[in-house]
Amino acid sequence: MLDQNKTPVFTAMKAYRERNVIPFDVPGHKHGRGLSEYKAYFGDAMLELDVNSMKPLDFLGNPTSVIQEAETLLAEAFGADRGYFIVNGTSFAVQTMIMATVTTGDKIILPRNVHKSAINALILSGAHPVFMEPELDSEMGVSHNITLDSLKKAYTAHPDSKAVLIINPTYYGAVSDLKTIVDFCHTHNMFALVDEAHGTHFHFNEKFPLSGMQAGADMSAVSLHKTGGSLTQSSALLLKETRLDGNYVRKVINLMQTTSPSYLLIGSLDVARKQLALHGHDMLNHILSVADYARNAINAIPGCYAIGKESIGRPGIFHFDPTKLSVTTRNMGLNGMELYDLLRDSYNIQMETGDVYNSLAILSLGDDFDHVDALIAALKDISQKHQNSRIDYPKIDLHFPEVVLTPREAFYAEKETIPLDETLGRISAESLMSYPPGIPVISYGERINASVIEQIKLFKTSHGILTGMEDPKANTIKVVK
Structure with a gap:
């Protein structure tokens, strides 16, 4: 057992500040001297610790000292074999999971209410999505989670799929039978990936549902900043090395994670892990x-x-x-x-x-x-x-769109912009979603059906926030030409 009282990165940060180093490296504000108004508001410590990678503080892309020790503590706290600090948000951790397990032409099974980061990962990887239909709640007007039956149906239709992505939990708290689903994935030689953006806390109290690592998943992306106490944008990727090489996963991370990570974020991950492990x-x-x-x-x-x-x-x-x-x-x-x-x-x-x-x-x-x-x-x-009459918007006969092209093919296809009412039957060349949580109504490469058009109009009528398209009012949609 490791000493979860330790905070290697945060301790090194405090030691660095106490040395009163004269900085001739980046960032250019030089401990806040070049950003005096900001420093005056937030205080000396924050600006003096907004520093670049250096030997005393280790290097996130290839950690060998304090970050390596902190990531080892992270892995043990979450029951993983390897843990990686992520400073590009959990969106990037989700993308890493997908890019580390599937590539061009490979199939990955995922829920239709998946976060946009997963769709973006399909554009980057070239993988082909196989969507599972989540269970719908007409009273709340939201999707809940997927079931083992929906996974079996997707697998039966696409037995060559290489990975499955599961949400644990959904934005509204619904949790699937994760252990049974993970076991099914492994029995059929598929990677089990868990988007745990809203379930970081699961691992630290038995009254909550199982975490991805407890269920035996190959990887899980945990948003420590959402429910674990770290600073916004800080996250973690957890790995079981039974089926995946941790060094390869690090290479995938280094393809896109910044080479100028914020130590304020890294340090907050270190302290949040300690708090969860000891007091969570x-x-x-x-x-x-x-x-x-x-x-x-x-x-x-x-x-x-x-x-x-x-x-x-x-x-x-x-x-x-x-x-x-x-x-x-x-x-x-x-x-x-x-x-x-x-x-x-x-x-x-x-x-x-x-x-x-x-x-x-x-x-x-x-x-x-x-x-x-x-x-x-x-x-x-x-x-x-506000005791007015009950709201009942026109019921939409929800039919999830047909996937015609991979997201990557649609993203790079020749496109044209047409009015929303003329898009029926066309293939979307953009991804339109309500945000938060960022779940696409229509995504790259899907054929627009009547249900999609009705949903977009309903969001507009109910003053929902729509993002992802070039037209912020969603009066026009970009489609494949």
């Missing part, structure tokens, strides 16, 4: 009590509903992450984006996202009862003021 269990017990308290109070407010553990057993919800506090207010006449805006503008409460019917709060290590009390009070006030 107790901290997460507290957050579970906060989540239960919040959910019970919200469900007692007229017109509000927060999905919880009662959903376990429904299609696509084998297990549930209670730290995902999704508030549905359609019964009081408010859609999710309206609630999202109202909470921010009138009550100074920033939710994670809003969609057609829901507004999502994410509870994590920094939350406490005072936070959720403010949210509960706001929802009670909103309930008194």
Whole structure:
């Protein structure tokens, strides 16, 4: 057992600052002297530790000292064989998993509600997507997780697939039967990859669903900055070396990860790992009590509903992450984006996202009862003021688009821009998604069907945030010529 009290990178950073080194390297602000206004606001320590790679602080692309030791501690804390610090966000960790396991012409099975980073990885790798259909929730208006049956169906149609990507959990907390799915992948000689962007905390308390490493996955991408306490953009990639070479994975990382990594990010990963390893269990017990308290109070407010553990057993919800506090207010006449805006503008409460019917709060290590009390009070006030008739948008007969070209082929194809209403049957040359969470409604290489057009119009009607296309209003779409 390693000493999880240690913080090799953070300790080296503090030692460097205490030496009062005269910097003739980059960055150009030279410990903040060249960015005085910023330094005056954020303080000396932050600017003095915004430094470049050097021997005392190790090198992220080829670590041999303090970063190597910190990554070893990371791997042990998460039950992995290898751990890698990622400073390009979990999007990059997801891309690394895909690029390390499939290449041009290979097939990879993934859920249709996968994050856009996976689609971007298909453009980079040239791999062919085989989509599984997640289970749909008509009341919430969202997709939940995939089932073993949906994986078996995809594999039966494409038995030459080389890898499977699983989301653990979805944005709204739905968890699949991960261990059974991972075992199926390995039985059929496929890599099991886990997008664990919203499940970093799973590994550190047995009351949560299994983590990717606990389930035996080959790789998992964990967003420590989302639910683990590190700074925004810092993440980690975890690896079991049974089927993959850790040195090769490092090479894939070094293809695209910056050669000028922020030590503020790296140091925060080091400290966040220590906190999770030593105190994560107790901290997460507290957050579970906060989540239960919040959910019970919200469900007692007229017109509000927060999905919880009662959903376990429904299609696509084998297990549930209670730290995902999704508030549905359609019964009081408010859609999710309206609630999202109202909470921010009138009550100074920033939710994670809003969609057609829901507004999502994410509870994590920094939350406490005072936070959720403010949210509960706001929802009670909103309930008194907005008891209107239930919102029921026209029901869309959801049909996932047909994949005609690989994302890479569509990305580089000759294109033209046409009005949205004229796109029926055309092949999309861009990826259009609601953000957050960044799940494509239509992606590169898919044939646009009536369901897609209706979804885009619904997002626009409900004031949802659409991104990814060249036309920010989505009045026109770029298609393959």
